[in-house]
Amino acid sequence: MRTETEHTIFLKDYTPSPYRIVSVDLDFKIGESETRVRALLTIEPQADTAPGTPLVLDGDGLVLDSIAIDGAPLVLSAYAADETGLTLIEPPLRRFVLETEVTLQPASNTRLMGLYRSGGTWCTQCEAEGFRRITYYLDRPDNLAVFKVRITAPLAVAPVLLSNGNLIEQGSAGDGLHFAVWEDPFPKPSYLFALVAGDLGSITDSFTTASGRKVDLAIYCSHGKEEQCLWAMDSLKRSMAWDERRFGREYDLDIFNIVAVSDFNFGAMENKGLNIFNDKLVFAQPDSATDADYDGIERVIAHEYFHNWTGNRITCRDWFQLCLKEGLTVYRDQEFTSDERSRPVKRISDVVTLRSAQFPEDGGPLAHPARPSQYSEINNFYTPTVYEKGAEIVRMLATLLGEAGFRKGMDLYFERHDGEATTIEAFLAVFAEANGVDLEQFQTWYLQAGTPRLSVSDSYDAAAQTYTLKLRQETLPTPGQPTKAALVLPIKFGLLGPNGSEMAWTGVSGGTVRDGMIVLDGAQAEIVFTGIPSKPVPSLLRGFSAPVTMDTTLSQADQLFLAQHDSDPFNRWQALQDVGTALAVAAITGTPWSDDAVNALSQAMGETLASESLDDAFKALALSLPAEAQISRAIGKDIDPDRVHAVRSELLKAVFAPLALPMLNAYLKLSSDAPYAPDAASTGRRALRNRLLGLLVGSEAAGATGLAAQQYAGARNMTDRLAALSASAMAWTGDAEAMLADFHANYAAANPLVLDKWLAVTASVPRDGVIERIRAVLDDPAFPKTNPNRLRSLVGSFVMGNPTQFARADGAGFRFVTGIVAELDRINPQVAARLLTGFRIWPMLEQGRRDAAKAALTGLEASGSLSRNTADILSRMLAS
Numbered sequence: 060m061r062t063e064t065e066h067t068i069f070l071k072d073y074t075p076s077p078y079r080i081v082s083v084d085l086d087f088k089i090g091e092s093e094t095r096v097r098a099l100l101t102i103e104p105q106a107d108t109a110p111g112t113p114l115v116l117d118g119d120g121l122v123l124d125s126i127a128i129d130g131a132p133l134v135l136s137a138y139a140a141d142e143t144g145l146t147l148i149e150p151p152l153r154r155f156v157l158e159t160e161v162t163l164q165p166a167s168n169t170r171l172m173g174l175y176r177s178g179g180t181w182c183t184q185c186e187a188e189g190f191r192r193i194t195y196y197l198d199r200p201d202n203l204a205v206f207k208v209r210i211t212a213p214l215a216v217a218p219v220l221l222s223n224g225n226l227i228e229q230g231s232a233g234d235g236l237h238f239a240v241w242e243d244p245f246p247k248p249s250y251l252f253a254l255v256a257g258d259l260g261s262i263t264d265s266f267t268t269a270s271g272r273k274v275d276l277a278i279y280c281s282h283g284k285e286e287q288c289l290w291a292m293d294s295l296k297r298s299m300a301w302d303e304r305r306f307g308r309e310y311d312l313d314i315f316n317i318v319a320v321s322d323f324n325f326g327a328m329e330n331k332g333l334n335i336f337n338d339k340l341v342f343a344q345p346d347s348a349t350d351a352d353y354d355g356i357e358r359v360i361a362h363e364y365f366h367n368w369t370g371n372r373i374t375c376r377d378w379f380q381l382c383l384k385e386g387l388t389v390y391r392d393q394e395f396t397s398d399e400r401s402r403p404v405k406r407i408s409d410v411v412t413l414r415s416a417q418f419p420e421d422g423g424p425l426a427h428p429a430r431p432s433q434y435s436e437i438n439n440f441y442t443p444t445v446y447e448k449g450a451e452i453v454r455m456l457a458t459l460l461g462e463a464g465f466r467k468g469m470d471l472y473f474e475r476h477d478g479e480a481t482t483i484e485a486f487l488a489v490f491a492e493a494n495g496v497d498l499e500q501f502q503t504w505y506l507q508a509g510t511p512r513l514s515v516s517d518s519y520d521a522a523a524q525t526y527t528l529k530l531r532q533e534t535l536p537t538p539g540q541p542t543k544a545a546l547v548l549p550i551k552f553g554l555l556g557p558n559g560s561e562m563a564w565t566g567v568s569g570g571t572v573r574d575g576m577i578v579l580d581g582a583q584a585e586i587v588f589t590g591i592p593s594k595p596v597p598s599l600l601r602g603f604s605a606p607v608t609m610d611t612t613l614s615q616a617d618q619l620f621l622a623q624h625d626s627d628p629f630n631r632w633q634a635l636q637d638v639g640t641a642l643a644v645a646a647i648t649g650t651p652w653s654d655d656a657v658n659a660l661s662q663a664m665g666e667t668l669a670s671e672s673l674d675d676a677f678k679a680l681a682l683s684l685p686a687e688a689q690i691s692r693a694i695g696k697d698i699d700p701d702r703v704h705a706v707r708s709e710l711l712k713a714v715f716a717p718l719a720l721p722m723l724n725a726y727l728k729l730s731s732d733a734p735y736a737p738d739a740a741s742t743g744r745r746a747l748r749n750r751l752l753g754l755l756v757g758s759e760a761a762g763a764t765g766l767a768a769q770q771y772a773g774a775r776n777m778t779d780r781l782a783a784l785s786a787s788a789m790a791w792t793g794d795a796e797a798m799l800a801d802f803h804a805n806y807a808a809a810n811p812l813v814l815d816k817w818l819a820v821t822a823s824v825p826r827d828g829v830i831e832r833i834r835a836v837l838d839d840p841a842f843p844k845t846n847p848n849r850l851r852s853l854v855g856s857f858v859m860g861n862p863t864q865f866a867r868a869d870g871a872g873f874r875f876v877t878g879i880v881a882e883l884d885r886i887n888p889q890v891a892a893r894l895l896t897g898f899r900i901w902p903m904l905e906q907g908r909r910d911a912a913k914a915a916l917t918g919l920e921a922s923g924s925l926s927r928n929t930a931d932i933l934s935r936m937l938a939s
């Protein structure tokens with residue numbers, strides 16, 4: 060395998076740069092075919108820099124047009140420029156100004172890093188290392204500089220010119236050109252630089268901060284989409300108010316701009332004062348966006364906004380610290396949604412995401428610590444581990460310290476590190492100091508990969524009236540980490556008495572029990588509760604207080620008791636999931652379920668549906684069986700996805716067919732003529748109704764397919780229409796084919812974001828023939844292979860959401876995907892590498908499929924030159 064360059068960067072090698080860039084003056088001359096960039100960098104040596112120390116600036120594919128220091132052109136022997144950068148052999152040992160000029164071709168930049176064009180608009184993406192594709196620079200997050208940016212462009216094609224900070228000047232530049240000058244007073248790393256130039260529409264609004272400062276807000280988009288930005292604007296204002304209320308953080312500039320673009324490698328980017336968004340996370344209107352889309356927009360608008368304090372004002376010293384900003388900011392956006400909507404429903408959804416995205420990563424060939432100690436391609440580390448597990452670690456910290464203690468730590472973090480590029484160690488240190496605690500062992504959460512397994516067993520001594528919980532934790536080896544240390548696990552819990560109420564105890568020994576939690580910090584503990592009058596049912600890991608896999612010895616009856624009585628809604632949901640998982644796993648591994656066991660689960664589901672006290676959104680989550688991937692993970696090895704699919708489908712029928720009538724009645728009762736609204740109650744109502752439709756279709760209830768067709772045809776919003784389409788397509792009802800065709804013609808053809816939904820459903824159908832369908836879409840010359848949204852909807856949905864077809868026994872799914880990855884790698888390495896991560900399940904499959912996956916991966920390896928992104932994923936995938 061040939062890669063662009065073989066290189067590994069190690070955390071232990073971190074050293075500050077011998078020079079620093081303190082201010083940046085950029086001049087962009089944007090033309091139709093090329094853009095000229097002139098950079099004036101004011102540079103200083105560090106106090107201890109020795110004379111003759113070269114200055115190495117990063118550059119990626121740049122061609123140097125001219126170079127000067129303090130206005131004097133450099134002789135050829137004074138510097139060296141190549142594909143990876145520019146070296147000044149012996150720069151002055153005093154403050155000086157380096158001037159460089161380069162020419163860029165944004166229109167042919169299909170990697171979508173640096174300056175590129177999306178639908179005619181010029182825009183940038185710099186995180187992690189895109190700024191070096193714009194100009195030569197110290198493109199590392201610990202160099203903070205103030206930026207002034209002048210943009211000149213043709214007025215006709217780019218009337219809107221934006222960059223970070225405040226607009227200080229604008230006007231005509233003659234010859235049909237105009238210019239704007241932006242200045243950002245806050246020193247920032249280069250990854251937060253942004254520029255946008257284009258012909259855009261906008262909506263505007265304002266927000267007055269708690270201290271009375273007025274901030275002008277604007278969202279820019281392609282003309283005609285302005286109305287669709289209102290929900291994003293609403294979400295932004297609520298985010299700004301929340302960060303003031305909850306963390307005492309105000310916005311700091313007078314302007315906050317957001318721009319929506321159609322070609323974007325991921326969700327959005329938190330550039331200072333100028334967030335750039337994938338348009339799917341901005342545009343919302345009821346007939347094209349679903350409730351999930353509204354939710355995603357609210358969440359990501361909040362996330363990027365919250366980065367202003369956690370990420371921008373306090374940034375990362377180096378990219379190993381990525382989860383310093385990402386884990387913390389995900390935690391903050393999760394808390395925002397919890398406060399705005401339903402906390403338990405949010406927690407359950409987040410845990411579902413964690414288990415479906417992060418646990419497989421943590422238990423497979425791509426496992427890495429939340430703070431890795433080495434990487435070869437940093438863009439491959441924007442992972443569920445850094446984001447979602449990173450957020451879980453912050454959540455545990457908040458659980459261990461309590462809300463007030465956590466806030467004290469956050470306040471100190473802002474006070475002490477504002478304006479700095481810092482580390483995980485510094486982050487933990489403020490919490491330790493503010494609370495007078497030792498977080499040495501806690502830090503292991505950041506350093507150690509793998510999901511701990513928590514095993515619990517219990518016993519009751521009636522004579523002594525004691526109840527004993529035995530807890531044991533173990534983390535299996537992960538690539539590069541053969542041995543594991545014990546972690547600090549906050550295990551929130553309660554003991555339920557016979558009538559379902561909480562039992563108190565008179566004494567406890569054998570471990571740390573405080574504030575409603577057990578804190579397990581050794582490999583094992585045996586905790587004895589005294590004064591317990593009868594054997595309790597333990598409710599453990601309430602609210603999923605630690606990101607672990609828990610094995611319990613609870614009987615099905617105890618689980619169902621929890622499902623009915625636990626005061627913790629998360630564990631009520633979890634108990635139903637556990638019962639479903641246990642039945643499916645037993646059946647797959649050779650122990651068919653008994654009628655009694657299934658009937659008991661069915662009855663519990665019926666009671667959940669009928670409950671007057673549970674809300675609709677919770678019921679929608681509870682009335683479900685664990686996903687196929689979740690069942691496979693519980694089995695752990697030699698997986699046959701066809702068998703998992705078949706058994707789960709059978710179990711679904713067995714559990715929900717007896718509930719057909721109550722489900723139908725509830726479905727009918729939930730129908731509503733009210734106009735679409737994205738509030739929590741309306742969303743919950745639709746979620747439950749659509750869940751019931753899915754269950755009715757999936758359990759083959761009489762008339763269910765017709766009901767789906769009826770809902771599809773009569774739907775008054777995209778949420779209901781897509782739910783009906785998806786239920787029909789997944790079960791491949793007699794109407795599915797015609798419905799897909801109708802959806803394509805009447806909804807998808809005119810709106811790329813709706814087309815994505817059609818692509819995703821098409822690629823997720825668990826039936827033979829899906830590969831041919833995807834191939835046909837890809838082979839259509841009109842299909843834009845440069846657009847990440849289209850590719851992720853089509854190929855990503857297949858890889859991540861269609862286990863029976865992706866992991867086909869004949870290997871056709873694997874070969875299909877490696878073929879696509881090889882092709883896309885030449886267009887956009889980040890997208891290609893991300894698709895390849897879907898192979899992470901391969902070591903868990905049964906032998907035949909394992910061999911087929913390995914053959915496809917080896918074939919990719921032999922296929923020729925791969926980008927560093929794809930080569931890195933591939934080599935780790937094959938090392939397992």
Ligand code: B3K
Pocket residue numbers: 186187325327328329362363366385438441
């Ligand atoms: N910080 C960006 C992600 C950048 C990804 C670079 N490969 C968005 C976010 O997490 O908020």
Ligand code: ZN
Pocket residue numbers: 362366384385388
């Ligand atoms: Zn982020």
